[in-house]
Each structure stands twice: as structure tokens, then as C-alpha cells.
Amino acid sequence: MTHAISVAGLSRSYRGHLALDRVGFEVATGSVTGLLGRNGAGKTTLLRILAGQEFPSAGQVLVCGASPAESDRVLSRMAFIREDQEYPDIKVSHAIRAASWCYPDWNAELAQRLLADFSLPPDRAVKKLSRGMRSALGIVIGLAARAEVTLFDEPYAGLDAPARQLFYDRLLAEYAEHPRTILLSTHLIDEAAGLLERVVVLDRGRVVLDAAADDLRGGAATVSGPVLAVDDFIAGRSVWERRETGSQASAVIVGPLGDAERARARSLRLALAPLSLQQLVIHAAARPAENTLEQIGA
Amino acid sequence: MRPLVNVARLHAIRPLMYLGLPWAITAFSLAVNLVIFGAGPVSNTHRYTGAASITFIFFLFMGVSSVGRTLPFGMALGVSRRSYYLGTALLAVTLAALDGLALTILQAIERGSGGWGIALHFFRVPYILDGPWYLTWLTSFVGLALLFGYGMWLGLVHRRWGQPGSLIFLAAQVTVAVAFVLLTTWAHAWPEAGHFLTTLPAAGLTGLLAVLTAALFTGGYATIRRVTI
Numbered sequence: 001m002t003h004a005i006s007v008a009g010l011s012r013s014y015r016g017h018l019a020l021d022r023v024g025f026e027v028a029t030g031s032v033t034g035l036l037g038r039n040g041a042g043k044t045t046l047l048r049i050l051a052g053q054e055f056p057s058a059g060q061v062l063v064c065g066a067s068p069a070e071s072d073r074v075l076s077r078m079a080f081i082r083e084d085q086e087y088p089d090i091k092v093s094h095a096i097r098a099a100s101w102c103y104p105d106w107n108a109e110l111a112q113r114l115l116a117d118f119s120l121p122p123d124r125a126v127k128k129l130s131r132g133m134r135s136a137l138g139i140v141i142g143l144a145a146r147a148e149v150t151l152f153d154e155p156y157a158g159l160d161a162p163a164r165q166l167f168y169d170r171l172l173a174e175y176a177e178h179p180r181t182i183l184l185s186t187h188l189i190d191e192a193a194g195l196l197e198r199v200v201v202l203d204r205g206r207v208v209l210d211a212a213a214d215d216l217r218g219g220a221a222t223v224s225g226p227v228l229a230v231d232d233f234i235a236g237r238s239v240w241e242r243r244e245t246g247s248q249a250s251a252v253i254v255g256p257l258g259d260a261e262r263a264r265a266r267s268l269r270l271a272l273a274p275l276s277l278q279q280l281v282i283h284a285a286a287r288p289a290e291n292t293l294e295q296i297g298a
Numbered sequence: 299m300r301p302l303v304n305v306a307r308l309h310a311i312r313p314l315m316y317l318g319l320p321w322a323i324t325a326f327s328l329a330v331n332l333v334i335f336g337a338g339p340v341s342n343t344h345r346y347t348g349a350a351s352i353t354f355i356f357f358l359f360m361g362v363s364s365v366g367r368t369l370p371f372g373m374a375l376g377v378s379r380r381s382y383y384l385g386t387a388l389l390a391v392t393l394a395a396l397d398g399l400a401l402t403i404l405q406a407i408e409r410g411s412g413g414w415g416i417a418l419h420f421f422r423v424p425y426i427l428d429g430p431w432y433l434t435w436l437t438s439f440v441g442l443a444l445l446f447g448y449g450m451w452l453g454l455v456h457r458r459w460g461q462p463g464s465l466i467f468l469a470a471q472v473t474v475a476v477a478f479v480l481l482t483t484w485a486h487a488w489p490e491a492g493h494f495l496t497t498l499p500a501a502g503l504t505g506l507l508a509v510l511t512a513a514l515f516t517g518g519y520a521t522i523r524r525v526t527i
Contacts, residue, residue, distance in 0.1 A: 048526070053373055053526060054527075055526065070379060070523075071378065072301045072376070075378060078376060082374070085371070085374055086371060086527075087367060088366070088367045088368040089312065089367075090312060094311045098308050098371070098375060101308075102301075102304055102377065103376070
């Protein structure tokens with residue numbers, strides 16, 4: 001398998017603060033990967049380095065097999081849509097036109113369709129757009145570029161739920177028709193969970209989880225019911241969290257559950273609910289990377 | 299070459315800024331001068347005004363804004379710092395050559411019309427822009443490019459190191475100038491310096507400015523390579 005993006009030993013420090021700490025991971029060509037983590041985890045710094053906008057303090061970054069820093073050849077094959085993108089004093093149509101010059105696989109027809117989908121007025125000045133509309137402009141450019149590697153950094157800040165759904169739909173349709181490598185950083189984990197084939201979770205500059213999304217689904221569950229029954233059921237299992245309220249308890253257990261165990265839970269009158277990706281990420285962020293993967297069995 | 303052309307096109311996407319405004323401002327300044335000097339009593343004395351400098355000052359402004367918010371947008375579209383800088387410099391040099399030519403033509407018209415009929419020296423500046431047409435063109439070209447280059451460097455220093463950086467940058471220039479004055483004084487070299495300056499022909503001055511322009515563009519290039527967005 002070839003890697004569209006490969007990062008090794010990547011660190012970036014700012015005046016004593018370590019924004020990225022020996023980050024390493026790989027993104028397979030033609031996949032959708034979620035870059036997850038809390039505010040300040042280092043997601044944007046990582047993406048800026050991938051896009052050649054920031055310089056690493058140490059380590060190596062390869063995009064399409066070459067270093068992106070100051071390489072027109074690599075950079076023109078990559079689209080980077082960031083939440084806080086600055087625009088000059090131009091109109092929406094100008095921004096679209098400028099983008100069409102810069103991306104070799106730009107699709108003008110798709111751009112026009114997306115502008116209409118997101119109800120973006122082409123003659124409006126970019127600085128007069130609302131936050132959501134400005135995000136939509138980034139999304140239009142990012143999708144119509146049809147770049148081999150597309151990086152989205154929180155691309156839908158300020159967009160309402162229907163518009164976000166539109167983004168997911170268009171992204172999936174585009175990805176199916178014109179496969180490319182997509183790295184999407186987001187806070188809305190459960191919303192985007194359906195799109196993601198792989199997740200990389202950053203916490204305080206470190207990779208704390210890097211796994212296929214399918215391996216994570218069902219990798220952990222919440223079991224709740226009477227205290228005694230819960231304690232009986234979780235005995236001998238990896239437990240991430242246990243809470244007790246009066247005679248009731250609930251615990252987060254990790255590791256695959258077989259049919260026999262599910263039946264046992266039912267007989268103990270325990271409720272079993274799989275942990276959502278978002279909850280899983282929150283728990284994973286609080287633990288060392290190796291433990292999480294080992295316990296989930298991924 | 300293609301990224302360079304894209305950058306130049308990106309700047310020119312708003313033609314008003316780079317093509318319209320310099321001449322709108324120059325035309326307005328000329329109109330103001332014509333009204334003021336034309337309203338006074340008719341006389342044969344020549345009227346000198348430094349107002350054509352407005353065109354040059356506007357190039358400084360264009361230089362600063364060329365590395366403003368267009369820079370992060372250009373880089374977001376996959377343009378390297380090097381291509382962005384060279385594309386912008388390409389635009390600057392082309393504009394300086396064209397606008398320098400326009401200034402030369404306007405100067406010829408001014409000369410031919412007896413200073414717009416009222417002996418006004420708007421496009422004719424004694425010593426600097428006073429020679430044959432090709433020297434006027436060359437000097438305007440170098441002067442415009444110099445101010446654009448300086449503005450661009452200042453804008454990049456500001457983007458890289460913020461307001462403290464810009465202030466240190468400006469303070470450093472004053473320091474160099476003061477050091478030059480002090481050195482000349484200590485070496486008792488003022489007579490020689492005076493002799494050099496008074497005998498330097500306009501073409502020689504243009505040559506010195508061209509060297510300075512090249513230095514400014516080099517400084518800007520070294521700075522943009524360190525810019526992060």
C-alpha cells in the first residue's frame with residue numbers, strides 16, 4: 001500500500017511549548033482519515049506543516065512521496081482548507097477563478113454546482129460573507145480542486161446542520177467518483193464518524209490513537225444496571241471508568257464482546273450500549289496510546 | 299513559470315488597485331495643482347511642485363499590500379513562498395516599467411504644452427527627472443521598483459515578526475543612517491561627500507538606486523522564506 005502522507009518523528013515547539021511531540025503516522029492513498037482531538041491538541045499545526053505553511057522543529061513529512069515545503073509540484077497536488085483562511089478584498093467569483101488557475105484537476109462545473117448548493121452569491125465580497133458562508137466557500141474550493149491530497153481543518157465552522165449534511169453528502173459522492181486522499185480534522189466526531197475509514201487522535205501534541213474506524217466500532221461498551229451485577233460482569237475485564245449512583249452502577253469496558261457474554265449481560269438484567277466514536281476518542285485521549293489499542297483488540 | 303504568472307494574475311484580479319488607483323490619484327493631484335496654480339495671477343515664473351511623488355508613494359503602498367492578505371490566500375492555493383515572491387516581483391517590475399513609461403510620456407506632454415499652459419513643473423523634477431526621455435524613464439522605473447520593493451519587504455517583516463519587528467526594522471535603518479553620518483564626521487570626510495553628491499550625475503544616482511533596489515528585493519526574498527501563516 002502506498003502512503004499519500006507519511007509523518008515521522010515530527011515535533012514543533014513554540015517558545016518552550018511543545019505543540020507537536022514526535023508525531024508519526026501514515027495515511028494510505030485513497031482513504032478518508034479523521035484527525036481528531038481537543039482544542040490545542042496540535043491538529044492545525046500538523047496540517048499547516050503538511051501544507052508547507054509552517055516549518056517543523058524536527059522530523060520528516062512526506063506528501064505524495066516528497067517534502068511539501070516550498071515545492072510547487074507537491075503543493076499544487078494538495079488542497080488545504082482551513083477554518084481561519086484569510087482572503088484578500090475579492091468577490092466569491094474571484095476566489096473561485098483564482099483557485100481554478102492553481103489546481104490542475106479543477107472542475108469548474110462542480111464548483112458552480114456547489115456554489116448553488118450552498119447558496120453562495122458569486123458577486124458578494126468575501127469579507128461580507130457570514131462565517132458559515134465563508135466556510136462554505138472553502139468547502140467549494142476544496143472539493144472542486146479535486147486535488148490528490150485534500151486537507152480539511154474544521155471546514156464547517158458556523159455552518160448549520162443541513163449545510164454540514166450537504167458537505168458530508170458531497171464529500172462522499174466526490175470521493176466515490178474521484179477517489180483521493182482526504183484528511184479531515186473535526187470536533188464533530190459522531191457526525192463525521194460515518195465517513196471515516198481511519199482515525200488519528202492527537203492529545204497535547206502526541207498521537208494517542210491511530211486505528212481503523214471499523215476496529216474501534218464496538219471496541220468498547222457501557223454496561224449499566226444494579227451495582228452487584230455490574231461488578232460481577234466487569235470482573236476480570238479492562239475497565240476505563242466506573243460510576244455508582246445509589247444501587248445502580250455503570251462502567252465502560254473495552255475489548256470485544258462475544259455472543260455468550262451478551263447473553264450473560266441480558267440474564268443479569270444489564271444494559272449494554274456500544275461506545276460511540278466520540279466517547280471512545282474522549283477516553284482514548286486520557287490514556288497512553290499503546291494501552292488503548294491493545295485493550296480494544298484493534 | 300506558471301505559478302509565477304498565477305500569482306501576478308491573482309494580484310491583478312482587482313485591476314483597480316494596481317492599474318486604476320495610481321493613475322486616479324496622480325490625475326487628481328495634477329488637477330489640484332492646475333486649479334491652484336491656474337487660479338493665481340498669470341506670470342512667467344516657473345512653478346515647481348513635488349506632487350508627482352504621489353505616484354511613487356503609492357508604489358510603496360502597493361508593495362506593502364501585495365504581501366498582505368493575498369499572501370495567505372496564494373499559499374492556500376498551493377503556491378510556494380518562492381513563487382509568490384517572484385510572481386509579485388515580476389508584477390512589480392512590469393508595473394514600474396509601464397508606469398515609468400507613462401510618467402515619461404506625461405513629462406513630454408508637459409514640456410510640449412509649456413507646463414500645461416501655466417509653466418507648471420509637475421512631471422519635471424529638477425536634477426532627478428530632468429534629462430532626456432530615456433533617463434526619465436529609467437529613473438522613474440528604478441524609483442518605482444525601489445519603493446515597491448521596500449514596501450514589500452516592510453510588509454513581510456511585519457507579517458513575520460509583527461509590530462515589534464517592523465519597529466526594529468525601521469530603527470535599524472535609522473541607525474545605519476546615523477552611523478554613516480557619524481563615520482563621515484569622524485573621518486572629516488564631509489568635503490569629499492559633498493563633492494561626490496554635487497558632481498554625481500542623475501544617471502549615476504539612478505545606478506546607486508538600482509543597486510539599493512536589488513538589495514531590497516533580496517532582503518524581501520530572504521524574509522518571505524521565513525514567513526509562516
